[in-house]
Amino acid sequence: xxxANAETKxxxxxxxxxxxxxxxxxxxxxxxxxxxxxxxxxxIILNNDKIKNxxxxxxxxxxxxxxxxxxxxxxGNKPFAIRLLDPPLREFFPNSNKDLKDLMKKLSIKKSNxxxxxxxxxxxxxxxxxxxxxxxxxxxxxxxMQISAIxxxxxxxxxxxxxLFLPEIIIPMVSSVEEVRVIxxxxxxxx
Numbered sequence: 001x002x003x004a005n006a007e008t009k010x011x012x013x014x015x016x017x018x019x020x021x022x023x024x025x026x027x028x029x030x031x032x033x034x035x036x037x038x039x040x041x042x043x044i045i046l047n048n049d050k051i052k053n054x055x056x057x058x059x060x061x062x063x064x065x066x067x068x069x070x071x072x073x074x075x076g077n078k079p080f081a082i083r084l085l086d087p088p089l090r091e092f093f094p095n096s097n098k099d100l101k102d103l104m105k106k107l108s109i110k111k112s113n114x115x116x117x118x119x120x121x122x123x124x125x126x127x128x129x130x131x132x133x134x135x136x137x138x139x140x141x142x143x144x145m146q147i148s149a150i151x152x153x154x155x156x157x158x159x160x161x162x163x164l165f166l167p168e169i170i171i172p173m174v175s176s177v178e179e180v181r182v183i184x185x186x187x188x189x190x191x
Contacts, residue, residue: 003079007031012074022079023071025170028146029087031067032060038092043107044142045089046117057145064146068153072167083170084146084183088131089121089139132173136183143183147190 003024004015012023032041040060044053072080094100104114123130136143150167171183 001079003081006071006075009070009074012071020078022081023075024079024081026071026080026082028064028083028085029091031064032085032092034063037063039106041092041142042103045092045121045139046107046109046114053141057141061145061149061152064149065152065156068149069156072153072157072165077165079168080165081168081170082150083172084133084136084143086132086135086172088123089135090123093118093121133171133175133179133183134173136171136186137179140186144186144190147187151190 001021003022004011004018004020005025005027006012006015006023007027007030015023032038037060040056040063044056044060047053047056068082094103100114100118104111107114109117121130130138147169150169154165154167169187171180174180
């Protein structure tokens with residue numbers, strides 16, 4: 001079996017032209033880089049207010065579910081492996097001080113709170129920090145939102161096409177069996 005990497009409808013169409021047997025890796029982090037989605041994700045990462053975060057996660061869920069529905073429909077019944085969010089959180093923030101200041105104003109966050117939050121997401125070695133499954137375990141709402149979006153998109157497709165396939169969900173950067181158990185439970189609770 002030869003599968004393609006794809007994060008967009010265009011990627012899947014190209015893969016089909018080359019007779020791929022499905023999608024071997026869909027990196028979901030690329031789906032959050034569009035301005036509206038990125039801003040919501042930044043708010044979630046920087047915000048300690050669980051009520052506000054739930055609101056932001058629900059908005060992000062709608063975007064993510066729609067994106068996935070488009071990808072699943074385009075792919076058809078071929079295998080589809082989707083990786084939960086993986087990169088270090090700092091990759092969702094600008095690098096320059098000017099851009100960070102602009103973001104702080106845009107999000108209406110106090111300078112001291114903003115600086116503390118940015119300091120907390122910067123890591124010396126992100127491979128050892130809050131990345132991959134560790135992100136899903138510490139920022140529980142993000143993985144739960146993604147898993148809900150996957151199953152919501154499948155449900156929407158089933159209603160319209162009376163077809164169902166189960167995507168393969170990739171849990172990134174696992175280092176212990178307990179991490180898999182926790183995320184598997186999260187998946188089963190959403191299923």
